[in-house]
Amino acid sequence: MVKLNHHYAKLSGGYLFQEVARKVAAFRDKHPEASLIDLIDLGIGDITSPLPPTIVQALESASREMGSRETFKGYPPSQGYLFLREAIVENDYKNLLISPDEVFISDGAKNDIANIQELFSIDNRIAVPNPTYPVYIDTNVMAGRTKLPLKNGGYGGVTYLACTEKNGFSPELPNRSCDLIYLCSPNNPTGTAMDRQTLQKWVNYARENKAIILFDGAYEAYIRSPDCPRSIYEIEGAHEVAIEFRSFSKTAGFTGLRCSYTIIPHALKITERGTIHSLHALWKRRHETKSNGVSYPVQKAAAAVYSKAGAHEVKKLIDSYLQGAMSLKNNLEKKQYKVVGGVDAPYLWLKAPGTLTSWQFFELLLEKAHIISTPGIGFGSAGEGYVRLSAFGHQLEEGALRLTRL
Amino acid sequence: MVKLNHHYAKLSGGYLFQEVARKVAAFRDKHPEASLIDLIDLGIGDITSPLPPTIVQALESASREMGSRETFKGYPPSQGYLFLREAIVENDYKNLLISPDEVFISDGAKNDIANIQELFSIDNRIAVPNPTYPVYIDTNVMAGRTKLPLKNGGYGGVTYLACTEKNGFSPELPNRSCDLIYLCSPNNPTGTAMDRQTLQKWVNYARENKAIILFDGAYEAYIRSPDCPRSIYEIEGAHEVAIEFRSFSKTAGFTGLRCSYTIIPHALKITERGTIHSLHALWKRRHETKSNGVSYPVQKAAAAVYSKAGAHEVKKLIDSYLQGAMSLKNNLEKKQYKVVGGVDAPYLWLKAPGTLTSWQFFELLLEKAHIISTPGIGFGSAGEGYVRLSAFGHQLEEGALRLTRL
Numbered sequence: 052m053v054k055l056n057h058h059y060a061k062l063s064g065g066y067l068f069q070e071v072a073r074k075v076a077a078f079r080d081k082h083p084e085a086s087l088i089d090l091i092d093l094g095i096g097d098i099t100s101p102l103p104p105t106i107v108q109a110l111e112s113a114s115r116e117m118g119s120r121e122t123f124k125g126y127p128p129s130q131g132y133l134f135l136r137e138a139i140v141e142n143d144y145k146n147l148l149i150s151p152d153e154v155f156i157s158d159g160a161k162n163d164i165a166n167i168q169e170l171f172s173i174d175n176r177i178a179v180p181n182p183t184y185p186v187y188i189d190t191n192v193m194a195g196r197t198k199l200p201l202k203n204g205g206y207g208g209v210t211y212l213a214c215t216e217k218n219g220f221s222p223e224l225p226n227r228s229c230d231l232i233y234l235c236s237p238n239n240p241t242g243t244a245m246d247r248q249t250l251q252k253w254v255n256y257a258r259e260n261k262a263i264i265l266f267d268g269a270y271e272a273y274i275r276s277p278d279c280p281r282s283i284y285e286i287e288g289a290h291e292v293a294i295e296f297r298s299f300s301k302t303a304g305f306t307g308l309r310c311s312y313t314i315i316p317h318a319l320k321i322t323e324r325g326t327i328h329s330l331h332a333l334w335k336r337r338h339e340t341k342s343n344g345v346s347y348p349v350q351k352a353a354a355a356v357y358s359k360a361g362a363h364e365v366k367k368l369i370d371s372y373l374q375g376a377m378s379l380k381n382n383l384e385k386k387q388y389k390v391v392g393g394v395d396a397p398y399l400w401l402k403a404p405g406t407l408t409s410w411q412f413f414e415l416l417l418e419k420a421h422i423i424s425t426p427g428i429g430f431g432s433a434g435e436g437y438v439r440l441s442a443f444g445h446q447l448e449e450g451a452l453r454l455t456r457l
Numbered sequence: 458m459v460k461l462n463h464h465y466a467k468l469s470g471g472y473l474f475q476e477v478a479r480k481v482a483a484f485r486d487k488h489p490e491a492s493l494i495d496l497i498d499l500g501i502g503d504i505t506s507p508l509p510p511t512i513v514q515a516l517e518s519a520s521r522e523m524g525s526r527e528t529f530k531g532y533p534p535s536q537g538y539l540f541l542r543e544a545i546v547e548n549d550y551k552n553l554l555i556s557p558d559e560v561f562i563s564d565g566a567k568n569d570i571a572n573i574q575e576l577f578s579i580d581n582r583i584a585v586p587n588p589t590y591p592v593y594i595d596t597n598v599m600a601g602r603t604k605l606p607l608k609n610g611g612y613g614g615v616t617y618l619a620c621t622e623k624n625g626f627s628p629e630l631p632n633r634s635c636d637l638i639y640l641c642s643p644n645n646p647t648g649t650a651m652d653r654q655t656l657q658k659w660v661n662y663a664r665e666n667k668a669i670i671l672f673d674g675a676y677e678a679y680i681r682s683p684d685c686p687r688s689i690y691e692i693e694g695a696h697e698v699a700i701e702f703r704s705f706s707k708t709a710g711f712t713g714l715r716c717s718y719t720i721i722p723h724a725l726k727i728t729e730r731g732t733i734h735s736l737h738a739l740w741k742r743r744h745e746t747k748s749n750g751v752s753y754p755v756q757k758a759a760a761a762v763y764s765k766a767g768a769h770e771v772k773k774l775i776d777s778y779l780q781g782a783m784s785l786k787n788n789l790e791k792k793q794y795k796v797v798g799g800v801d802a803p804y805l806w807l808k809a810p811g812t813l814t815s816w817q818f819f820e821l822l823l824e825k826a827h828i829i830s831t832p833g834i835g836f837g838s839a840g841e842g843y844v845r846l847s848a849f850g851h852q853l854e855e856g857a858l859r860l861t862r863l
Contacts, residue, residue: 053637054636057729097531099529110520111517114516123506123508125503125712158715171459171462172462185746189746190747262459306532308523341567341568341592342565343715347714348754
């Protein structure tokens with residue numbers, strides 16, 4: 052008789068963004084006039100601007116190549132085409148001692164972040180920022196690396212690193228030993244980036260505790276503060292303790308194309324009972340066994356991000372999102388809203404007025420201002436009393452106006 | 458201190474196709490004149506003909522849509538675009554009582570086949586054909602669902618279903634209860650398809666033993682024997698016990714594009730301690746949490762496979778591979794080679810002469826006939842003494858000639 056993976060039953064609620072979508076759909080159902088209401092979506096974690104022309108051209112041209120016998124490509128190399136891995140190293144990791152062989156191309160940072168935990172025993176203790184991207188926790192719950200759900204929405208057996216007003220929304224070192232540490236900079240949802248000193252502290256912690264840092268840099272292209280590194284490998288000693296995840300989704304508008312990459316340095320070794328294991332080798336084996344790589348046209352499109360024209364167009368795209376974030380932030384601060392983020396990230400972390408909970412504030416924004424936001428509690432218990440606003444939305448000025456009139 | 462998933466250490470050898478590639482590279486290194494030798498690759502499990510024009514056009518046109526604000530698409534729906542799921546149901550599952558909501562689009566049947574085991578407890582006993590596609594076993598080894606490797610290349614705790622000359626290369630019912638049963642029809646590597654009666658026997662077994670059939674139909678489009686079903690759902694009672702995996706890779710030349718789909722009927726329920734669980738709901742939750750779906754241009758290209766022109770072009774493509782397989786088979790049989798497959802599949806399963814092992818025959822073919830094959834032993838112990846030849850290769854006539862001259 053077949054038996055289920057009972058860890059799935061521990062998962063509380065649905066996946067956050069699907070929950071929000073269901074609530075918005077319910078709002079529309081409740082309001083037959085809803086099609087007349089101009090809903091402003093600041094809940095969106097998705098790109099809204101079209102792909103830049105240089106990238107579209109690369110996609111089209113590679114699509115045509117697939118139609119001719121001379122240039123047709125079958126299965127991609129499981130680790131990704133060398134032309135893309137070389138472009139990544141030359142552009143994103145210049146002087147950071149990363150080789151193309153340490154780059155793994157995949158079809159989404161979400162997938163890699165979800166799958167990386169498979170390399171580790173379920174006996175490891177994970178540490179995650181609170182609030183944070185729900186995928187870190189949910190995938191560990193599914194694997195059985197946590198205990199039962201707690202009343203506050205968290206799970207037993209997990210070390211939560213509270214990011215609050217008090218500590219400037221920066222995760223602090225835990226007072227016990229943890230094995231797998233998820234860090235995200237700039238953090239989703241708070242929009243705050245970690246500075247060099249803080250990251251060095253974490254790398255030192257990992258080295259002392261023989262822990263691994265799983266560093267999510269999906270939003271690195273938005274970092275503007277000179278003191279905030281874009282890559283964990285700017286930090287001394289990181290090559291021996293950190294895996295870095297990056298994506299073309301938010302940096303080049305690829306949410307609808309699906310391309311990302313993960314860096315696992317050869318220096319990342321784990322010694323168990325006298326045997327030295329390479330995490331790179333384990334991930335490579337997983338990659339070869341469980342995936343057939345990323346489509347050729349999409350990898351060509353990703354490589355075009357590093358061409359002179361592509362890089363220029365992509366920078367313009369990110370600048371425009373950041374300008375929107377800054378302007379939204381300024382408008383809200385003028386009206387005494389408490390808000391962080393929006394400087395090194397496309398996200399703003401907005402405190403609910405008075406004693407409103409996240410979902411109450413979410414409902415208020417939806418009902419009264421016709422603004423869609425993302426409830427902070429969906430990212431963890433320390434997100435209670437906050438919502439995330441996204442600069443990927445349209446009509447940011449109008450959104451700010453409506454918020455200040457609430 | 459971080460601890461590894463020690464199950465990875467049980468994996469024997471590398472992933473088969475990477476091993477073959479390494480041996481071929483070594484052959485070329487050993488022969489400085491190798492560039493002059495006309496190697497014929499019949500080991501290839503990859504499409505070699507270019508994408509049909511209708512599909513390329515769909516890909517190009519969708520790529521252009523991504524460049525304009527009005528038609529740009531961000532994150533795809535996690536289960537896939539409805540236009541594609543509807544086309545699949547209307548064309549591939551007509552009268553088979555499958556709804557679009559039961560279709561999950563993903564970027565590779567390999568990925569889904571590798572990931573599906575996550576839904577189940579590690580305490581389940583798996584049954585796999587022998588020989589078969591290595592991914593079934595390897596992913597269960599990684600998850601800890603098997604015991605240690607055996608001397609014959611298999612793993613303890615697994616029920617192997619021998620497919621031999623004696624039983625017509627058709628897996629027979631095990632004499633003990635198994636929980637997760639992998640079936641592949643037409644089977645990779647033997648190229649033999651299961652008939653209706655055999656499949657009904659398996660569905661009955663699954664119903665009696667409360668087991669789940671994981672049915673790999675990646676090569677269904679090659680089936681020509683009228684008595685061999687293309688879908689497990691042609692069999693009565695299958696909706697309650699079977700998950701089906703399909704792919705555009707081999708049926709429409711998508712190995713370089715990456716698109717596949719998995720069917721999980723709502724009728725597939727598991728009752729545990731009085732609670733009824735839906736496998737559809739579990740997979741949906743996994744899909745939402747660990748993936749962001751398949752790129753829009755690729756899904757448009759897949760939908761074009763079902764257009765009138767696309768379907769015609771794709772049929773021509775498959776017919777041409779099948780013609781190659783048939784001709785290769787006829788030529789080999791004329792020379793008293795023992796060979797099966799090649800009728801309902803692009804693969805031929807060729808018996809080595811005398812007492813040669815798979816790898817010995819592989820080496821002989823490489824050294825003496827300059828033909829690349831795939832050693833049968835790489836697919837399981839019952840594959841010893843065979844090699845797989847693929848009709849995806851070029852120069853099949855010349856290949857047959859060289860084989861008959863050996």
